[in-house]
Amino acid sequence: MTRTLYGARYSIAISIIVVACSVAIGSLLGAIAGFFGGWTDGALMRLVDVTLSFPPVLLAMAVAASLGPGLQNTAIAVIAVWWPVYARLMRGQVLDVISRDHIEAARAGGASSFRLLTKHILPLSWTPTIISATMDFGQVVLLAASLSFIGLGAQPPSPEWGSMISDGAAHFYSWWIAFGPGIAILSLGMGFNFIGDALRDILDPREP
Template identity: 70%
Template structure:
C-alpha cells in the first residue's frame, strides 16, 4: 500500500511538483473560484434576505445557522468570496505592477533614481503592515476600494526590493553583456534579456501574498475600515459574530473560509517553488 502511494506520488501519471499539499491548494482555490463566479447558484438563499429566525443554530435548512438579522450564514460565506478573492487579485496585481516596475528600473538604471525608490521603499517597510494599512484606510474612509489602496501601499515595496535584487544579479550575466556588445538598446536589454529571468521569485511571492492580502482585508473590515454593512464580506461577518458570544456559528463560516483560502495559496506557492527550483526532489 505504501509503495503504491509512493509510486503514485512520483510516478509518470503525476508531476514531481504536484504533491499532496499542492493538490489540496488547487482544490481549495478551485472551490472558491467557483463560488466567486457561481455564488448565486450555489447559495440556497440571498445573502441579504432575512431568510430565517435570528441566531438560529445550524440545521438542515441553514447549514451554518443564521446571524443576528436572520440571514443565512452559509449563503453569506459563499458570497464573501465574490468580494474577497477579486479584491486580493486586484491588490496583488497592482502592487506587482508598481513595485516590480519601479524595482526593475531601479536595479537597471542605478544612481539617484535607485536611491530614491529604495529609500521610499525602506520608509514604507519600516512601518508594521497592519498599522500602516489601518492608518491609510482610516484617512481615506471605510470601503473596500479604500482598503485596496491601503494594501497596495503596504505591498508594493516588497516587490520593488525583490525585483531590484533579481535585476542586479541578472544584469551582470554574460548573455546580457553580449547583448549590449551587439548594440541592443537599454530598453531591449531590460525587457528581452533581463526581466524574463527575474519573474520566478516574484510569481511565488505574489501567490503566497494573495492569502495574506485576504487576511489583511478581513482584518480591516473587522475593525470597520473595509467593507461596509450589509456587504457579505468575511471580516465584517466575523466582526458581527464576535458580538454574539454564544452564537459561535455566525463567525465559523467566514473564519473557516479565510483559513482555507490562506492555506490554499500557501500550498500553491510551495508547489510553484518546487516546480521552478531545479534542486527540489
C-alpha cells in the same frame, strides 16, 4: 454558509486586485531601480525602506482611515502597504541577472536599455515574484479582513469575511457567525501556500 460563499466574491476579488496591482507597481519600480542604479536606485529604495519601516497593519489602517471606509479604499490601502515587497524582490533579481555574461554580450551587440530590460533581464527575474505573489494571497485576504473587522473596510450589509467576523464578535455565543468566514480565510491561505510551494518546485531550475 450562504453568506460565507457569497462573501468570497468580495474577499477573493480584492486579493486578486491588490496582488496584481502590487506586483505591477513594485516590479516596475524595482526593475527600474536595479537596472539604472545611481540616484534612481537610491531614491526608490529609500521610499521602499520608509514604507517597510511601518507595521503593515498600522500603515494600512492609517491609509484606510484617511480615505474612508469601503472596499475600494481598502484595496488602495493594502496596495500602498504591499508594493514595496515586490519592488525589493525584483530589484534583487535584476541586480543578479544584470551581472551575467549574456547581458554584457547583448549590451556589446548594441541592444538598447529597453530591449535589455524587457527581453533579457525581466524574463529571468519573474520566478521569485510569481511564487511570492501566490503565497501572499492569503495574507492579503487576512489584512483586508482585518480592516473590515475594525470598520475600515467593507460596510454592512456586505457579506465580506472580515465584516462577518466582526458581527460574530458582537454576538459571542452565536459562534457559527464567525466560524464560517474564519475557516474560509484559513482554507484560502493554506490553499495558496500549497500552490506557491508547488510553483516553486516547478519553476526552480535547481530542482532535479
